Amino acid sequence: MLPQLTIVVPCYNEQDVLPISTPVFVGVIRDLVEKKLVSENSRVMFVDDGSRDETWRLISEFANKHDEVKGVRLSRNRGHQVAVLAGMTEAQGDLIATIDADLQDDPAVIEQMVLKSTQDGCDIVYGVRADRSTDTVFKRNTAEQYYKLLKFLGVDIVFNHADFRLLSRRALDSLLEYRETNLFLRGIVPMIGYRSGVVEYSRSERQAGESKYPLAKMVSLAWEGVTSLSIRPLRLITALGVVISMLAFATTIFAFAAALAGASVEGWASVIIAISFFGGVQLLALGLIGEYVGKIYLEVKRRPKYFVDSRV
Ligand code: UDP
Numbered sequence: 001m002l003p004q005l006t007i008v009v010p011c012y013n014e015q016d017v018l019p020i021s022t023p024v025f026v027g028v029i030r031d032l033v034e035k036k037l038v039s040e041n042s043r044v045m046f047v048d049d050g051s052r053d054e055t056w057r058l059i060s061e062f063a064n065k066h067d068e069v070k071g072v073r074l075s076r077n078r079g080h081q082v083a084v085l086a087g088m089t090e091a092q093g094d095l096i097a098t099i100d101a102d103l104q105d106d107p108a109v110i111e112q113m114v115l116k117s118t119q120d121g122c123d124i125v126y127g128v129r130a131d132r133s134t135d136t137v138f139k140r141n142t143a144e145q146y147y148k149l150l151k152f153l154g155v156d157i158v159f160n161h162a163d164f165r166l167l168s169r170r171a172l173d174s175l176l177e178y179r180e181t182n183l184f185l186r187g188i189v190p191m192i193g194y195r196s197g198v199v200e201y202s203r204s205e206r207q208a209g210e211s212k213y214p215l216a217k218m219v220s221l222a223w224e225g226v227t228s229l230s231i232r233p234l235r236l237i238t239a240l241g242v243v244i245s246m247l248a249f250a251t252t253i254f255a256f257a258a259a260l261a262g263a264s265v266e267g268w269a270s271v272i273i274a275i276s277f278f279g280g281v282q283l284l285a286l287g288l289i290g291e292y293v294g295k296i297y298l299e300v301k302r303r304p305k306y307f308v309d310s311r312v
């Protein structure tokens with residue numbers, strides 16, 4: 001029996017790129033069906049992440065025109081990670097691939113992913129960028145430093161892999177059992193286990209439209225990645241607290257000795273410096289702890305992550 005494949009494509013204000021990318025995704029499905037690698041009921045599942053432009057109208061049109069296209073619309077914009085999760089939850093079939101709408105990830109690679117799964121028995125296939133030559137110098141550097149930071153913080157993450165991947169039904173069902181509100185998929189997927197494989201590809205330029213990931217969103221995703229997967233920052237704060245307490249202790253003894261020896265002078269500068277320094281460290285520590293408490297608060301609420309507005 002051939003496996004049924006669903007390609008999940010998150011879309012946020014992608015009216016410029018969809019007319020270009022839809023035929024490509026549909027072509028991939030048809031090609032795979034023709035090669036007898038996937039079953040005829042394989043589909044492309046577009047997730048409209050609360051777009052404000054013509055995205056949903058386009059998706060509906062494509063769905064009416066092509067049997068291969070399905071669409072689901074979220075009630076409002078919930079962000080890329082949630083859109084991907086919503087699409088995977090809605091997706092049917094034995095193999096579920098996720099890919100960006102802008103053709104930056106090469107859809108032709110999905111064939112290799114399918115083969116890795118059907119021939120090598122991989123439950124998870126990661127799309128990994130062979131190089132970052134199409135990125136700006138800034139993005140390339142920050143991204144690589146970030147992956148290193150995550151490694152250092154004890155987060156198991158696949159280097160240069162974003163959200164272009166293929167999951168088997170059982171890997172997806174396992175993933176869906178993680179009921180986290182703070183979602184950082186590329187950190188959670190490696191936790192699942194099972195046999196996994198890697199397919200390399202080179203990432204190209206966005207085909208049309210602008211990036212929906214401005215710096216602010218990127219920073220917030222990066223922060224989510226750290227705080228939803230690692231408690232090491234809290235430990236570092238504790239360690240810092242110990243070191244600083246020892247320093248403070250030494251300073252106190254020194255100040256006492258100086259006062260006893262009658263050498264206590266104006267001292268205004270040193271007092272101010274000490275106060276501001278410790279004030280800063282304490283605020284930092286408190287803020288960090290608050291960050292995690294906030295996370296707990298959000299998780300405890302168990303708020304639904306998204307609502308489906310309509311399906312086509
Ligand atoms: N996206 C989304 N919701 C958002 C932001 C982005 O579904 O709130 C989708 C977007 O339509 C695209 C993918 O996530 O398919 C990646 O976004 P983009 O290409 O803009 O990011 P970049 O490649 O610039 O990092």
Ligand code: MG
Pocket residue numbers: 100102104206211
């Ligand atoms: Mg992109």
